[in-house]
Amino acid sequence: MATLSTRRRALPVLAGVVALGLLGTACGGGSSDGGSGGKTTITFANWADTEPATQAGLRKLIGAFEQAHPDIKVKSQPISFTDIEQRLLLQVRSGNAPDVAELAGNDTFATAETQALQPLDQLAGSAYEQSIIPAELQLGKVDGKLVAVPWTVGPVGLWYNKKVLKDAGVDPAVPPTTWDELLADAKAVHEKNPKTIALGLDSTDRTFGLDTNWPIIKSFGGQPFQGSQATASSPGFTAYLDFVRKIARSGYTPVNQKAGFFRQPAASDQVAFTVDGPYLKSVVQSTAKLTDQQFYDTWGVAPLPAASGQQHYSVATDHQLVLFKSSKHQQAAWEFMKFLSTSPEGIQYTITSEGSLPPVAQPGGDVAAALDNPVAKAFREQIIPLVTRPEWGATYAKAYSPVMAAVQSAMTGSQSTDAIASGLQSDLKPALQ
């Protein structure tokens, strides 16, 4: 009996020990000193390593960097494009940020607002800054400080399929310069073949959806908000809502589709116009097995149209590189960033794997030859100068959803566009506070 009693008394203690053990196991994590055989190891959070189109190219690029810098090892942290901002914010909050990260659009500026990004002005120096396209460099500045450098350049333009336009009786040599002209061309395309997507436009409720629509809204003379001020109730914004309602109701564009949705139909000549970046070329070519010349014969790109009397705009969908303040190897990390951004290997990767444009201002040699084509010229000479930066930052993260919900409401609902704009004006106020 005494033994039984002792056992009974021991049970609670044992249970407690087991519980603490389990908790300890749950809470404990592995540790890493970041070193690798005396080398400096830097971590690089990116989505390029998660996508089949870019994975091999990125790994080759990292290998080339490590070969050129034998004392530095790069550890890739693959995180999908849709998850990277959340993951980085959580990593920053838990004091576990990587050294370098690939970011894009609002994600860069939202992350910058955590105060976790290292200003790069001193590391970069004037020689680097002068080697980059000024407009692209400007996109990485917050409060005058450089917090992100461009890696791949992807401004948005109006792609048009010459074959589809010609079949519909539209002159492909003269792409539309106003939205009214585009609507007239879209009508012709739709009447010729209703199954053809007349205009591919991302209208999803995502920050990228608003990014794509931002230059279009501006080209109507509107802007949904400015700083912390809601400015949706304006003639320009209402005119934009009328435009998206027209393209949706006329069946010119399917609603609530991502930009990527239009790329596969584009490859099979089922899209007349689409609002997209330079990477459309590589998707269409790889899908339709087109040579460069065949592609240029089929597709052209021009600046986005504007409403009559209004300015033309574009938006950057660049992939940028940021360095975290918590990095213990900032010089090594910067060397890696510079290599990705401006080295011949990095530029080669940008053009071939990403299908984008390099950020260098004065390309020479092989790079200049690779960019000597009508598409690259149109982007570099006509579209990049039109790039406008949306109101990226913490308020953008809160405001994009009401704006895109209003856009979808205009496309699918029956409420007047004036009422939708007024409703958005009210909805934006608490979001922007």
Add this chain to the structure above:
Amino acid sequence: MTVGTPAAPTARPPRRTRRRGGRPWFDWMTLPAVLILGVVIGYPIVRTVLTSFYDYPLISPGHRYVGARNYHRLASDAVFWQALRNTAVYTAASVAGAMLAGLVLALVTERLRGPWRVLRGALLTPWAVPVIVVGFLFRFMFDQQGGVVDAVLMRTHATGTPVPWLTGGHWAMTSVIVANVWSQAPFFLLVFTAALGAIPAEVVEAARIDRAGGWTLLYRIKLPYLRDAALVGALLMIIQNFNNFPLIWTMTEGGPAYSTTTLVVYVYRLAFTSYDLGYASAVGAVWLVLLLAVAAGFIRVLRRRPV
């Protein structure tokens, strides 16, 4: 003040952990489980409720106490009320639809014998399909650009133009509910099949001797016997549908506009795309109270049922 001398203890006082009957009120062997539940469920709930009283943006470094301001904001937030309505419609229509479909299937397959019973197994397969796969499957089927549903409707001349199943205001909610009913009807098929099998044979036999027809047998005998099973199944499914995120997210992402945004989708957007953790926590706290009310109802029903 005088204090009476306490009676000398004649025996060891009972341990505080024991009830009079000798049964412990707390079994120490459950301590590990209780601690783990406290960490993975209790702590997040308490933290969520506390966070709901703060302005807590994940992006900005600081956060500040704002009292009940997030709850005041809820009262005037049109999207919250629409999400609540959508949640009610989605849950009610899904549960009712799945229950009806499950009941019909259970009754139709009740008398299957021999190799035909394989059919019942086949009907259960949608339940085994992961919800996210169901979402993508129906998204492709309802696609306005080449989806099979519109293709069939147009080929049979049921409609002249493609129906915007996922992009039309009212159609989107209907489409999501149809997909959900397809996915959940097998659960009710299983529940009702088991309940039908539990009806005493002599009761059915007696009804037949009294010349009860098929419909009378259904209304007077079978349905009353299925009532408890239906109630338990419905309550379980109400809780599950209240939280059903992947199906809606994969099919519509809560759109177009907010036409398929339910509370769980709204909380996700607030917390993980707008990073407004304080307000998201307030919505989450209200959502938790609603779920607790349903769960309390579920527990009451379970207690009342004969074991």
